[in-house]
Every structure is written in C-alpha cells, then in structure tokens.
Amino acid sequence: MLHIVGLGPGSQELMVPAAVAAMEQAEVIVGYHTYLELITDYIEGKEVVATDMRGEVERCEAAIAIAKEGKRVAIVCSGDAGIYAMAGLVFELLAAKKDHLDVKIIPGITASIGGAALLGAPLMNDFVHISLSDLMTPWEMIERRLKAAAEADFVICLYNPRSMGRPKHLESALSMIRDYKGGLIPVGICKDIGRPNEQVIVTTIDELNEEDVDMTTTVIVGNKFTKIYDGRMYTPRGYQL
Amino acid sequence: MLHIVGLGPGSQELMVPAAVAAMEQAEVIVGYHTYLELITDYIEGKEVVATDMRGEVERCEAAIAIAKEGKRVAIVCSGDAGIYAMAGLVFELLAAKKDHLDVKIIPGITASIGGAALLGAPLMNDFVHISLSDLMTPWEMIERRLKAAAEADFVICLYNPRSMGRPKHLESALSMIRDYKGGLIPVGICKDIGRPNEQVIVTTIDELNEEDVDMTTTVIVGNKFTKIYDGRMYTPRGYQL
Numbered sequence: 345m346l347h348i349v350g351l352g353p354g355s356q357e358l359m360v361p362a363a364v365a366a367m368e369q370a371e372v373i374v375g376y377h378t379y380l381e382l383i384t385d386y387i388e389g390k391e392v393v394a395t396d397m398r399g400e401v402e403r404c405e406a407a408i409a410i411a412k413e414g415k416r417v418a419i420v421c422s423g424d425a426g427i428y429a430m431a432g433l434v435f436e437l438l439a440a441k442k443d444h445l446d447v448k449i450i451p452g453i454t455a456s457i458g459g460a461a462l463l464g465a466p467l468m469n470d471f472v473h474i475s476l477s478d479l480m481t482p483w484e485m486i487e488r489r490l491k492a493a494a495e496a497d498f499v500i501c502l503y504n505p506r507s508m509g510r511p512k513h514l515e516s517a518l519s520m521i522r523d524y525k526g527g528l529i530p531v532g533i534c535k536d537i538g539r540p541n542e543q544v545i546v547t548t549i550d551e552l553n554e555e556d557v558d559m560t561t562t563v564i565v566g567n568k569f570t571k572i573y574d575g576r577m578y579t580p581r582g583y584q585l
Numbered sequence: 586m587l588h589i590v591g592l593g594p595g596s597q598e599l600m601v602p603a604a605v606a607a608m609e610q611a612e613v614i615v616g617y618h619t620y621l622e623l624i625t626d627y628i629e630g631k632e633v634v635a636t637d638m639r640g641e642v643e644r645c646e647a648a649i650a651i652a653k654e655g656k657r658v659a660i661v662c663s664g665d666a667g668i669y670a671m672a673g674l675v676f677e678l679l680a681a682k683k684d685h686l687d688v689k690i691i692p693g694i695t696a697s698i699g700g701a702a703l704l705g706a707p708l709m710n711d712f713v714h715i716s717l718s719d720l721m722t723p724w725e726m727i728e729r730r731l732k733a734a735a736e737a738d739f740v741i742c743l744y745n746p747r748s749m750g751r752p753k754h755l756e757s758a759l760s761m762i763r764d765y766k767g768g769l770i771p772v773g774i775c776k777d778i779g780r781p782n783e784q785v786i787v788t789t790i791d792e793l794n795e796e797d798v799d800m801t802t803t804v805i806v807g808n809k810f811t812k813i814y815d816g817r818m819y820t821p822r823g824y825q826l
Contacts, residue, residue, distance in 0.1 A: 350702075360593070401824055424701075426708050431705070436824065449703075452698075453693075461666065465672035468672070469716075489711050493713070496733035581673050581677075585681050
C-alpha cells in the first residue's frame, strides 16, 4: 500500500489529520529532504528514504519498489500531493510497467489556497494555475496559457514564478498579463506560508518588485474586478450589495 | 475577531487543525445549516446562527455585526473559505461600509483537490476552476472562459456543474470543450467527497452520463495528455520516463 501525502504549506495547523494518520501508519517515509524537515515529529524511528529535489523519478520508483515488497510506504510532498507533485508520476510509472499497486492520495492545502487566505480572498471567481517552469512544459505552451487566461480575465495563480535558471519568466508573464488587464490590477505575493518567516505582500502589476519573488513564492494576479482594501486583496463574487 | 473557516469536503480527516481550533475558540458559529451538520462535535454549547443557502449576504452581515460587538465569531464554509465562498463577501461588505475588522481566514481542501485525490492525479499540469452557475456571472463570460480554457488545453474543474434551475449548463460546457479537445478526453466525476455516500466515476466526455452530475458534484475534464489507467485518471507532468 502506497500513500502519497500532501503536507500543506508547512505548518502542522494546515496539515490534514489524514496526512498525519498516513505517516503514523507508514513503515517507510520517502521524500525530498527539505520536506522531511517539516515532519520530524512523525518520522522518528521509521525507515526514511530521502532524495534531492531533482530526484522525483528516483523517489517515486523507490517508493513503488518498497511498497511492492509489502511494506506500508508514505511518499510526502509539500502542498497538495497531486498539483505539480508526486501523485501523477507514480501513476505514470505504474502505467509504463503495466503494474498495479494500491495507491491512496491524501490531499493537502496547495500554495495558492494557503496564500489566498493570507492575502484576503483573491480566488472568489474563476481562476487558473500556471507553472512558469519550462523544465517540462515548452515556454510557448506556457505563453499560450498565460494569454488565454489573461484575455478571458481569470484570476491567475503563478507557481514556480522565478528562479536562478529563469530570472526573466515572471517579468515576461506579467508583461503579457498587463497587455490584457492593465498594470493597476492587484497582485499578491506569498512566501514561506505558515512558516516562521512567512511574507505577504499586496501590490499591483506595475508596482511589483521582482526581488520579492523567488522559487518558493506564489504570485496571484487578480481579475479586472479585484480590489485592495485595508491591506487585503479580494475579488468580488458578483453579489448586489 | 472574525474567523472565516473552510471545513474541507466534509470528513474530519480532511479538516485542518486550524479550522478545529478556530471553531473551538469561537463564542458564536455562523453558517448554512447543512454545513453546521458536519461540525456538530465542535458547536455544542455555542451560540449558533444558521441561515439557508441563499442567505450568504445576511450570513456575513450577521457575522460582522456580532464580531463588532466584541465576540469571537467563526463563519464556516464547506471546502475552502475563499473559493466561491464567504471570505470575499466579508471583505466586500467591510469595504462598502469603510469598516475595519480583524479577519483571519482558515483555508480548506476545496472540492477539486479533494476530488482529484480520489480520481488519481488529474491536476498535475496547469488547470482552471470555472463555476457554471450564472446567478452572479453572465453566461457569456462563463462561455468565454470555457473556450479560452479548452483552446489553451488547461485541465478544467467545473464547479456548480448542473442544477434543477440550469439542467443544460453542463451539456453546453462539455460540448464547447469537445470542440477543442475531442470527445475521448478523460473526465472525472466526484460526489459527496469524504462522506458515507462518496461516489467517484472516471469516464470520458463522450461517455459521461449527465444524470450522474448534480449541484454537489465536481467535474474535472483532463487535458489532451490525460490518461486513464487501472481505474484512475492522471495527467502526465512531462517527465521523460
């Protein structure tokens, strides 16, 4: 039996009880070592398989192999288990080998939802999630999605917005969004949600400082109706008040 | 102090500890009566303000008024507190009156994420949330967003997919999506996630039976790469295996 567990943003207050139960029941815990630091309380005395960040395939293959030996395995992910995370890769690997395993996925609070709660209520109308990482999706496809989302005035959640390897992706994305929505649209920036150094910034496309954004940041761009009030950003649902 | 609390899909296993803590600390609990049935353990002995489903504005106004009296209030929502839910409305009401209140939002597992975990891993690449309810968004806008999302091949999560008042919305939406993606695209249907009568169906656009879908259902339409294997649906992330 393999559990794929979403840990949420990092704090125990935002980790669902089903995630804790899956870790407690597991004999073996598999995960990226930075995530394992979030759950030291739950992994004490267990067999642990830690890999580095780029080791996703290796990590999932190890988890599957150990589960096939008959052990109870939990593979842990930050945020949700199925959003740009490990759940899909486990199914891809099983399908490639025409293999079967009992897989149970425990969902978690993903960064957009955890971040939105800190920012106010930006996700009150239709929204998209777009990852700006072109490691596995061609940049042309990302660009097409950014334009489609901006043109149809979705609220836009940007994952993996900026890294050393792609310092210009956020700038390009915001410039495309600005073409459709204008520069005065509210933007929220969240970093290290639920952790001691949590950072939350409410700004606009024009005022955003790129230096506030890195790989562990989530950026939420409002729709044309999104407003800033009393330090929070919110998107009206459409009630007649 | 006003807490706006996302309860998740319904089971205690998927409710974050911060939600439980907010309810325990509250003197007054405000919510739609069906949601209050999910949390009878936490509201015993507390003052409860229950409203019917269409009473969202009334519910938020009541919660704000009681909080302004100095009481600790928790307003509860199913799923997440800020996705087509109460958090945005509270900020709208405060802004309309130029009023201030300490508001803390506790995020929850929304239906798409809870449903995706049961279906497999459909949300492994860029996705959108679109509500098919035209009570507060004009149908033309919903249609524009459906087309933009289908054309740019996002995975599409449909909220409020079908009700007595709008029996044809799902059919129209799927027909628009089919024009871009074709009818063989996997579709997942989830009903009553985490509750005793939970139902999960993996099918395709062409094979979907509309009778399986009602107001409490979440529908997830894959992208062109989404696959069905061993009864689950998953969207490849793009790893070279």
